[in-house]
Amino acid sequence: MPSYDFRKVEKKWQDRWEESGIFRSDDDASRKKFYALDMFPYPSGDGLHVGHPESYTATDIISRKRRMEGWNVLHPMGFDAFGLPAENHAIKKGIHPRISTERNTDNFRRQLKSIGFSYDWSREISTCDPAYYRWTQWLFLFLYRHGLAYRAKAPVNWCDSCQTVLANEQVEDGICERCRNPVRQKDLEQWFFRVTEYADRLLDDLEGLDWPDRIKNAQSNWIGRSEGAEIVFRGRASAESSLGDRDFDVRVFTTRPDTLFGVTYLVVSPENPLVLGVCPPERRPEVMAYMEAARKKSELQRVSLEQDKTGVPLGVYVTHPMTGEPVPVWVADYVVATYGTGAVMGVPAHDDRDFAFAEKYGLPVVAVIAPPDGQGNPENGGKGAGSALSAAHTGPGVLVNSGDFNGMDSVEAQTKIVVALEDAGAGRCRVQYHLRDWLVSRQRYWGAPIPIVYCDECGEVPVPESDLPVLLPDDVDFRPTGESPLARSADFHRVKCPKCGKPARRESDTMDTFVDSSWYFLRYCSPNFGSAPFDSREVAYWCPVDLYVGGAEHAVLHLMYARFLTKALNDHGLVGFGEPFLKLRNQGLIMGEDGQKMSKSRGNVINPDEVIERYGADTLRLYEMFMGDFEAAKPWDTKGITGCRRFLDRVWLETHDLVHHGKENTDHGLTASLHRTVRKVSGDIESFKFNTAIAALMSLLNDWQGAGAADREFVETFIKLLSPFAPHLAEEMWELLGHQHSILESPWPSYDEKMCEDSEVEIGVQVNGKVRGRFAAPTDLSEDGLKSAALDSVRPYLEGKEVVKVIVIRGRVVSIVVK
RNA sequence: GCCGCGAUGGCGGAAUGGCAGACGCAAGCGACUCAAAAUCGCUCGAGGCAACUCAUGUGGGUUCAAGUCCCACUCGCGGCACCA
Numbered sequence: 039m040p041s042y043d044f045r046k047v048e049k050k051w052q053d054r055w056e057e058s059g060i061f062r063s064d065d066d067a068s069r070k071k072f073y074a075l076d077m078f079p080y081p082s083g084d085g086l087h088v089g090h091p092e093s094y095t096a097t098d099i100i101s102r103k104r105r106m107e108g109w110n111v112l113h114p115m116g117f118d119a120f121g122l123p124a125e126n127h128a129i130k131k132g133i134h135p136r137i138s139t140e141r142n143t144d145n146f147r148r149q150l151k152s153i154g155f156s157y158d159w160s161r162e163i164s165t166c167d168p169a170y171y172r173w174t175q176w177l178f179l180f181l182y183r184h185g186l187a188y189r190a191k192a193p194v195n196w197c198d199s200c201q202t203v204l205a206n207e208q209v210e211d212g213i214c215e216r217c218r219n220p221v222r223q224k225d226l227e228q229w230f231f232r233v234t235e236y237a238d239r240l241l242d243d244l245e246g247l248d249w250p251d252r253i254k255n256a257q258s259n260w261i262g263r264s265e266g267a268e269i270v271f272r273g274r275a276s277a278e279s280s281l282g283d284r285d286f287d288v289r290v291f292t293t294r295p296d297t298l299f300g301v302t303y304l305v306v307s308p309e310n311p312l313v314l315g316v317c318p319p320e321r322r323p324e325v326m327a328y329m330e331a332a333r334k335k336s337e338l339q340r341v342s343l344e345q346d347k348t349g350v351p352l353g354v355y356v357t358h359p360m361t362g363e364p365v366p367v368w369v370a371d372y373v374v375a376t377y378g379t380g381a382v383m384g385v386p387a388h389d390d391r392d393f394a395f396a397e398k399y400g401l402p403v404v405a406v407i408a409p410p411d412g413q414g415n416p417e418n419g420g421k422g423a424g425s426a427l428s429a430a431h432t433g434p435g436v437l438v439n440s441g442d443f444n445g446m447d448s449v450e451a452q453t454k455i456v457v458a459l460e461d462a463g464a465g466r467c468r469v470q471y472h473l474r475d476w477l478v479s480r481q482r483y484w485g486a487p488i489p490i491v492y493c494d495e496c497g498e499v500p501v502p503e504s505d506l507p508v509l510l511p512d513d514v515d516f517r518p519t520g521e522s523p524l525a526r527s528a529d530f531h532r533v534k535c536p537k538c539g540k541p542a543r544r545e546s547d548t549m550d551t552f553v554d555s556s557w558y559f560l561r562y563c564s565p566n567f568g569s570a571p572f573d574s575r576e577v578a579y580w581c582p583v584d585l586y587v588g589g590a591e592h593a594v595l596h597l598m599y600a601r602f603l604t605k606a607l608n609d610h611g612l613v614g615f616g617e618p619f620l621k622l623r624n625q626g627l628i629m630g631e632d633g634q635k636m637s638k639s640r641g642n643v644i645n646p647d648e649v650i651e652r653y654g655a656d657t658l659r660l661y662e663m664f665m666g667d668f669e670a671a672k673p674w675d676t677k678g679i680t681g682c683r684r685f686l687d688r689v690w691l692e693t694h695d696l697v698h699h700g701k702e703n704t705d706h707g708l709t710a711s712l713h714r715t716v717r718k719v720s721g722d723i724e725s726f727k728f729n730t731a732i733a734a735l736m737s738l739l740n741d742w743q744g745a746g747a748a749d750r751e752f753v754e755t756f757i758k759l760l761s762p763f764a765p766h767l768a769e770e771m772w773e774l775l776g777h778q779h780s781i782l783e784s785p786w787p788s789y790d791e792k793m794c795e796d797s798e799v800e801i802g803v804q805v806n807g808k809v810r811g812r813f814a815a816p817t818d819l820s821e822d823g824l825k826s827a828a829l830d831s832v833r834p835y836l837e838g839k840e841v842v843k844v845i846v847i848r849g850r851v852v853s854i855v856v857k
Numbered sequence: 858g859c860c861g862c863g864a865u866g867g868c869g870g871a872a873u874g875g876c877a878g879a880c881g882c883a884a885g886c887g888a889c890u891c892a893a894a895a896u897c898g899c900u901c902g903a904g905g906c907a908a909c910u911c912a913u914g915u916g917g918g919u920u921c922a923a924g925u926c927c928c929a930c931u932c933g934c935g936g937c938a939c940c941a
Contacts, residue, residue, distance in 0.1 A: 252935070255861045259937045266941085292941060305941090347939075372939045382941045390858085391939060472940055593936075664881070666870055670862095671934080675869065681881045684896095730871065733880035740880090802876030807922055809876050845921055851875045855921050 042690040044654030048766040052154055060780055061113065061156045065579050069110040073580050074101045075559055075619070077588025077596075078116045078163075081142035082123060086149045087636065088644045088662065088674065093587045093625040095659045095763075096668060096728065098155045100585060102762040103723055105156070106786035112580050113156055114562040116163035117143050120171075120551045125484040129517055135484045136512065139166060149647065153655045154765050156782075161565045165554035170561065171486035172507030173571035174554050177603070178478075179489055179500050186232045186606055189498065192477060196224040201519060203481045229488060229547070230475040233602045237261055237471040239616070240601055249622040250669065256593040262472025266293035267456045268379065269465040271304060271365060273316070273356035281315040288312065288356050288367060291378030291470055294388065295459070296451040298360060299440035300406035302396065303384040304367045305349065308332040309375035313352065316367075321353035325369055332371040347372045347395045359464035360441060360455075370395065378470050386430065393430040403427055407435040407448050476599065478550045483516040483523040485548030493535035493542035502536050508544070522546040556599040559583050559618060574612065583619045590624040597622070623726055626670040628662075633673050644674050656764035657683045663728035663763060685736055686767055689760065692742060693753055693771045701747035708745045710796045711738055712752055716789035719759045728763075735760055750775070755787045803828045804853040805835045821846050828852035 055061060074097045079090060101113040124135035124142075131138075143164060150157070163170055181187040195204040197214040204214060209221050233240075241261045244254045270287050277283040288304055306313060308329040317325050328350045349370030356365050372391060373382055386396030387405040396403055409431050434448045442458075443451050459465030479488060487508040489501035501508055511530045516523040524530050525546035535542035557571065563580045564573035582604075597619070604618040629635060630642030637643065649658045660682040666672040695701075715738045722731035738756065742748050748756075754775060761768030761781045772781040795817050801824060803811040811831040815824060824846050829836065832854065839856035846852050 250862095252861050256936045259860065262937075262940065264940075290941080294941080370939095372941095374940060377940045385941090389941070391941075470940080472937080590935080664869090670870095672869065675882070678869065678882050685881085687896095729869090730880080733871075736880055800876080804876080804922065807920095812876065843921060845875090847875050847922095849875095851922080853875075853921050 047770045051766045051769045063112045072104045072109040073112045073583045074585045075583045080118045081146045092662045099762040114161040115157040119164045119166040120485045168507045174486045175489040192228045193223040195221045229479040233476045253593045260594045267295040268468040271356035275316040289379040290381045290383045295455045296448045297385040297388045300385040301383045302402045305370045306381040307373040307375040310380045318353045406439045409435045479547035481522040488545045490545040496537040556603045586619040629673040664732045705745045711741045713789040713793040802851045
């Protein structure tokens with residue numbers, strides 16, 4: 039009997055699959071479809087790491103099962119090929135990003151093919167291909183046309199050492215993740231996508247999605263919806279201020295309108311335009327110095343100085359909308375300029391930050407919410423400026439010191455006070471989001487150019503669709519100097535205005551790579567379509583994606599952006615659905631053998647090529663799925679792989695044994711075990727419990743060997759169940775069993791519920807909750823039969839006792855209660 | 858600080874409220890071998906000669922029965938965070 043030469047077998051089947059085109063999928067409206075999508079990789083120079091095959095194997099298993107179940111399956115793969123690493127590599131090594139990206143992509147493709155994934159490679163896409171980014175640009179113009187893309191001056195993260203703008207995700211605690219230098223804020227004209235327009239729907243629609251809770255939760259946190267009120271405090275500027283003797287408003291956002299009577303000051307952020315307008319001359323030097331200091335603070339300082347609040351009085355007063363009392367206005371950088379109105383009301387008695395600020399600057403503390411009985415000192419409330427307070431009471435309670443609202447429950451008072459403010463024309467309900475618009479421009483080379491032209495006559499002019507793509511020039515000096523490399527390419531930069539024909543300038547920024555990946559799943563449906571980003575007929579058939587699998591690091595950004603774009607396309611009739619990904623699953627991180635995160639510097643990285651070379655692709659696939667809970671982090675264990683390898687070897691040997699010796703199975707227990715395993719494996723694959731599906735197959739093999747014989751039907755069913763996990767070996771065994779066609783063309787096995795039961799089961803017997811015995815009983819034994827057999831089996835424990843109660847759980851346990 | 862997730866043998870991990878530790882790894886013993894590797898068989902939570910007792914992060918509770926449900930904690934992981 040030949041031993042299992044996995045190298046030969048795996049090569050043989052990969053070649054056959056490629057030749058036969060068995061994984062190609064065509065639009066066929068008469069068949070039910072299944073779209074299984076992997077998050078496409080960034081083709082880094084390091085090649086695949088073992089985390090990639092983990093999620094890819096999972097989708098591959100489901101795709102293969104679906105094919106066998108008769109579904110029309112779309113299972114594509116491509117490359118998220120634009121991005122900063124290729125550009126940095128180019129700067130360091132002088133190799134053009136196009137060259138290194140191509141080389142890396144070839145390597146990734148080779149590696150992916152060597153694992154035997156059932157991708158339709160005829161649909162491969164790459165985001166740096168002009169045939170692709172042409173449509174990324176088209177989508178930019180689509181958003182622009184509908185007012186969802188706009189240009190504005192904005193502070194961006196700037197790294198002096200890298201000489202570039204950084205994306206938010208590249209800034210960690212105020213430090214550039216690449217060079218560890220502090221990041222600075224810089225004001226630049228930037229392009230934005232109006233994601234905030236969709237804040238409510240992005241939040242509300244999460245509910246209907248079959249996504250992991252933590253992802254939904256992360257998105258929900260990111261959107262950060264809070265309900266509260268906008269309250270107007272009116273004031274009058276002095277004649278000497280730059281505003282002159284005029285009325286002005288300070289609008290604040292609060293989630294606690296019930297604490298309105300406890301306001302003892304207001305705070306506006308240093309960036310608030312009102313500050314200089316109303317500031318009286320004598321206060322200007324100090325206020326301006328404070329503003330300057332705040333502006334100079336790096337992100338790093340703002341974060342590290344978290345608790346140490348500073349501020350200066352602005353020298354103006356506004357009127358409390360309920361009490362009519364004067365309220366001083368302060369400037370402090372603990373107020374975030376870009377959130378809410380950039381101004382807050384200070385309620386020291388009921389907010390920790392305000393309390394700290396008031397203590398530091400000697401501002402009065404007025405308690406207006408008396409804690410419920412037993413919490414704190416209720417007397418505080420009644421005494422007005424409660425100097426007795428040692429901390430803010432931030433919880434609910436009963437209103438005191440609040441005029442007509444005294445005695446009211448604080449929760450109830452929230453709405454009541456807003457109503458009163460509305461009547462007085464001094465406030466309204468307001469919903470505030472943490473979500474900001476998406477800054478999409480990047481001052482980088484290796485990305486899709488933004489298709490806009492600036493003309494002195496016509497202003498901002500979109501590039502006509504017929505002129506797309508705006509090609510990324512190859513011959514560019516992409517060394518960093520602080521402006522986009524494209525601005526230095528005269529050929530690229532100097533253009534004629536598409537509107538008036540006069541000399542104009544082309545936008546030199548490129549798009550964030552998250553724009554590329556926000557729509558790639560649509561492109562797979564018609565990867566070569568030439569007249570639009572996608573063929574709407576194909577998209578109508580294949581989309582939305584039925585199953586999407588990838589890393590949890592994309593919990594917020596990528597998934598949010600793809601959802602945003604889908605909703606925008608949906609609103610304007612380009613797609614017929616509002617959510618792109620119906621079911622999402624994340625693979626857990628694979629750690630190194632030392633339990634640490636895999637990293638080059640730790641030297642604990644496992645290279646899948648080496649695992650395949652030594653154990654084979656089927657073993658790699660099997661092991662990655664067997665390691666543990668798909669969604670949980672788990673350490674790699676090279677020794678553990680041998681168990682999977684041994685299992686496949688034994689399958690090979692036993693199958694040959696059947697073929698060469700032709701055995702009969704007369705063992706009913708083995709047949710029952712087979713049916714149970716079909717049920718178990720089928721169910722486990724659906725619920726992403728691949729580890730227990732494999733364990734069940736291992737158990738079944740143990741039973742098979744234990745029985746000493748199995749018939750052809752048993753073996754064929756076994757091989758089918760194994761085929762999504764170890765497709766090469768399965769095809770080889772399938773052929774050995776005399777089949778001409780791929781195992782993918784045979785139906786997924788079914789089981790008979792009646793056949794799943796063994797003729798005999800073991801029953802445990804508990805006496806007062808403790809297991810005291812067990813006995814074997816025929817499966818169909820009556821309840822009374824079980825009861826008396828159970829009582830017999832634990833007789834010594836019942837002597838001299840009275841049996842109070844007997845509970846029979848069929849097939850499992852009998853519980854006896856005695857006194 | 859807020860939100861979410863988790864904690865089970867030497868290790869990875871199994872368990873619709875129903876016999877805790879499936880399956881695999883490692884370890885020990887044995888078979889085969891001149892020997893080793895590979896392979897196969899047996900043992901394998903802790904304590905105890907045994908009957909038994911103790912065991913699913915901690916402390917309570919519900920139940921005939923709790924890893925699973927409830928309450929209060931501890932620790933770890935992840936998201937958000939001067940967001941008013």
